[in-house]
Amino acid sequence: MVRSALDQVALELNSIKKSFGGVHALQDVTFTINKGEVVGLLGDNGAGKSTLVKCISGVYAPDSGEIRVNGKAVYISSPEDARAAGIETVFQDLAMIPEFNIVQNLFLNREIKHKNPILRWLGWLDTKAMTKRARKSLNRLNTRIPCYNEQIHNLSGGQRQAIAIARAVNWGADIVIMDEPTAALGVEQSAQVNDLIKVISSQGVAVLLISHNMQHVVETCDRAVVLYQGRSVADVAVADVTKEDLVGLITGAKKIAA
Amino acid sequence: MNAQMLSLNQLKQIALHREAFIYYIFFFVLFFFAIVLHDTAFLTLSNFMNIVKQTAPLTIMAVGLTFALAVGHIDLSIGSVVALSALVGALLLQHTGIPLAVLGALLVGVTVGLINGLLIERLQVSSLLITLGTMGIITGIARQITNLESVPIINQDFTFFFGSGKVLGLPILLLWTLIIGGCAYIILKKLAAGRHLLAVGGNPVAARAMGIKVTRIRLYALIASSTAAALAGLLYAGRLHGARYTLGEADLLTVIAAVAIGGTSLFGGRACIVGAILGTWLMGIINNGLILSGFSTNEQMIARGVILVIAVAIGVKEIRNG
Ligand SMILES: Nc1ncnc2c1ncn2[C@@H]1O[C@H](COP(=O)(O)OP(=O)(O)OP(=O)(O)O)[C@@H](O)[C@H]1O
Numbered sequence: 001m002v003r004s005a006l007d008q009v010a011l012e013l014n015s016i017k018k019s020f021g022g023v024h025a026l027q028d029v030t031f032t033i034n035k036g037e038v039v040g041l042l043g044d045n046g047a048g049k050s051t052l053v054k055c056i057s058g059v060y061a062p063d064s065g066e067i068r069v070n071g072k073a074v075y076i077s078s079p080e081d082a083r084a085a086g087i088e089t090v091f092q093d094l095a096m097i098p099e100f101n102i103v104q105n106l107f108l109n110r111e112i113k114h115k116n117p118i119l120r121w122l123g124w125l126d127t128k129a130m131t132k133r134a135r136k137s138l139n140r141l142n143t144r145i146p147c148y149n150e151q152i153h154n155l156s157g158g159q160r161q162a163i164a165i166a167r168a169v170n171w172g173a174d175i176v177i178m179d180e181p182t183a184a185l186g187v188e189q190s191a192q193v194n195d196l197i198k199v200i201s202s203q204g205v206a207v208l209l210i211s212h213n214m215q216h217v218v219e220t221c222d223r224a225v226v227l228y229q230g231r232s233v234a235d236v237a238v239a240d241v242t243k244e245d246l247v248g249l250i251t252g253a254k255k256i257a258a
Numbered sequence: 259m260n261a262q263m264l265s266l267n268q269l270k271q272i273a274l275h276r277e278a279f280i281y282y283i284f285f286f287v288l289f290f291f292a293i294v295l296h297d298t299a300f301l302t303l304s305n306f307m308n309i310v311k312q313t314a315p316l317t318i319m320a321v322g323l324t325f326a327l328a329v330g331h332i333d334l335s336i337g338s339v340v341a342l343s344a345l346v347g348a349l350l351l352q353h354t355g356i357p358l359a360v361l362g363a364l365l366v367g368v369t370v371g372l373i374n375g376l377l378i379e380r381l382q383v384s385s386l387l388i389t390l391g392t393m394g395i396i397t398g399i400a401r402q403i404t405n406l407e408s409v410p411i412i413n414q415d416f417t418f419f420f421g422s423g424k425v426l427g428l429p430i431l432l433l434w435t436l437i438i439g440g441c442a443y444i445i446l447k448k449l450a451a452g453r454h455l456l457a458v459g460g461n462p463v464a465a466r467a468m469g470i471k472v473t474r475i476r477l478y479a480l481i482a483s484s485t486a487a488a489l490a491g492l493l494y495a496g497r498l499h500g501a502r503y504t505l506g507e508a509d510l511l512t513v514i515a516a517v518a519i520g521g522t523s524l525f526g527g528r529a530c531i532v533g534a535i536l537g538t539w540l541m542g543i544i545n546n547g548l549i550l551s552g553f554s555t556n557e558q559m560i561a562r563g564v565i566l567v568i569a570v571a572i573g574v575k576e577i578r579n580g
């Protein structure tokens with residue numbers, strides 16, 4: 001897949017290291033993601049994928065190494081830092097409030113306040129404006145939602161995933177990280193999420209996708225980065241390799257000269 | 259599906275909504291006592307005004323407790339705060355004016371809430387245990403500072419503002435209820451602060467991931483809870499023209515039952531202020547009805563316990579189902 005117009009680097013990771021006591025979860029992770037590119041992050045259980053995601057999204061601070069966003073070095077030590085740098089994470093559990101409806105979840109901690117300056121100062125919510133924006137952003141992602149007042153726990157897994165992704169994109173993220181977005185979904189809903197990933201990447205968003213599902217990786221990713229025991233050991237264009245190659249890289253049976 | 263069916267479905271959903279439960283039970287109980295006690299003074303405006311006045315401190319406590327429950331905490335110390343705040347207010351009134359006395363009493367609430375909150379967050383122990391402990395400590399202090407003596411209040415202005423006064427023909431205790439209830443309603447329903455409060459109670463991990471300051475919000479909720487209890491102490495002191503260490507002692511169970519039956523989840527994430535207010539009024543009506551029917555204090559206590567169990571059972575059942 002060629003995306004010539006979008007080959008500026010959105011996210012660059014240089015020699016990221018992170019240990020927990022004696023466990024070297026990340027020893028040397030180096031790769032880049034371009035704008036509008038979907039990069040799959042692969043690796044066996046315990047390879048360090050989730051740890052890397054947490055380092056990028058501000059849950060952990062890396063021990064050493066450099067993170068650059070749009071060419072600028074950033075220091076990420078909290079989720080707010082990551083967000084300020086334009087990085088949004090769609091967490092595995094989706095970080096939703098089950099009692100809240102769609103709009104309330106979409107705008108959680110980014111509520112639109114009332115126009116009146118006094119009410120605004122009080123933090124008065126502008127529910128109408130939020131509903132309108134919610135409709136717009138979900139439409140933009142081709143996601144149809146029956147009713148915006150629906151509580152989250154009444155929605156299907158695919159719809160919830162769509163809302164979590166919409167929330168990330170809605171907030172103007174340049175880089176979206178997704179931790180196994182289709183792990184709990186059926187075939188049809190997985191396909192919907194794949195479509196959604198394509199839509200947001202076509203809008204210029206860089207996507208880092210963690211998945212154990214090779215089919216899913218082959219269908220949605222442009223490139224794949226493989227972690228093996230805390231190191232990035234391969235960085236391949238998905239079009240150039242087979243599923244079997246990827247599995248070989250993940251298990252360490254196959255090696256590629258970096 | 260045509261439009262009419264849709265609206266019928268929606269109606270059904272509203273009717274089955276958990277928060278609507280309090281309305282049914284409220285009017286059912288009202289209706290029940292109105293029939294059983296038709297030859298008494300039960301169904302009179304003055305009786306209802308009495309109920310509202312008597313339950314005003316409880317209503318304020320219930321509103322405060324709703325904040326603690328909204329973030330997923332319980333606050334067992336509110337009853338003891340009522341006593342200590344009333345005593346501190348009454349003692350201060352012997353030496354200073356109303357503003358300082360009120361400030362001192364409310365500070366009791368703020369301090370207790372802060373201590374509760376800090377202990378819970380620092381020690382990572384459940385709010386149930388921490389507030390059980392502070393309840394004991396505060397009760398002890400309340401008994402200690404006056405040697406179990408009651409402290410009379412003779413300041414007329416104070417008893418007007420916090421007890422027997424009337425403004426525009428309405429009892430001031432009703433106004434306190436409506437003002438505090440109204441503010442709480444707005445905070446929880448209309449303001450970002452309330453949204454975050456409920457988010458913390460609903461899914462603290464998610465709330466934190468979205469950048470909400472979970473610890474701080476839990477702290478605020480506990481401060482709100484015990485400050486409301488402190489205000490309830492002032493209302494007791496105003497109505498009774500004095501303070502005593504026993505104030506609020508028996509209120510905890512009533513308040514929890516009222517809030518739970520009003521539709522607030524005992525496990526965080528869902529809060530209903532109107533329900534909490536109606537819930538305390540319901541408890542007041544039941545009390546009043548039982549008294550007029552000739553039941554003893556002990557029997558009333560049993561009735562309150564039964565109601566709490568029913569309310570909690572409904573709440574737990576709903577969590578399993580949904
Ligand atoms: N908080 C922690 N404390 C100690 N060790 C940790 C911690 N988090 C991760 N590790 C260790 O770091 C290594 C990498 O774990 P990580 O969760 O990143 O793997 P993963 O690639 O996400 O695996 P999976 O596919 O099972 O999700 C593992 O050996 C794990 O035990």
Ligand SMILES: [Mg+2]
Nearest residue numbers: 046049050051
């Ligand atoms: Mg993982």
